[in-house]
Amino acid sequence: MDEKKGTPATRAKNKYNAANYDRLYPYAPKGRKEVYEAAATKAGYSLNEYIIKSIEEKIERDENKCNKKEPQE
Template sequence: MEKKKYASNTRAKNKWNAANYDRLYPYVKKGKKATYLAAAQATGKSLNEWIETTLDAAAQQANEE
């Protein structure tokens, strides 16, 4: 019985995530993740927040050129 409860919760979360988020799957060379994580921690952000902020800044700069 518990498995059905968990399965429905997972389906609901997946449905909500699909409706509210886009997924990106960036692959980086070995060792770069640690570099990016250190940069994120230095700014007090999560790795995801740091990546999103960095990409937003790069996109804005590219659009201004």
Template sequence: MEENKPTAATKAKRKYNDANYERIPLDVRKGTKAEYKAAADRAGKSLNAYIQEAVEEKMKREKEQQD
């Protein structure tokens, strides 16, 4: 069986992502991901963008409440 070796392009993408992004694991109950994905699709966004926007909006509201 042949071993799948990453291409130069894949290595470059991984290196870039490692230098520029942080991962946040998010565990949700079964079925919740599908609900989130459907909401993101309705908003015309990726699931990642939808979740990021939701978190940023909540942070903004909480900051405004503190001020």
């Protein structure tokens, strides 16, 4: 039999998430998750928001750093 798992609402949410989000699975050393969660909470973000914001800020800094390099003559 073709048994569907979850309620229709859960299936709809899963379908939406699959279509609109990429999943990342970062691994952190034991004990660091608590440090990251505390920093996120202190900053007023969820852990996910904090991680995404941190990555975006790092990308921006790296791009600015590359753009500021003096052209070689």
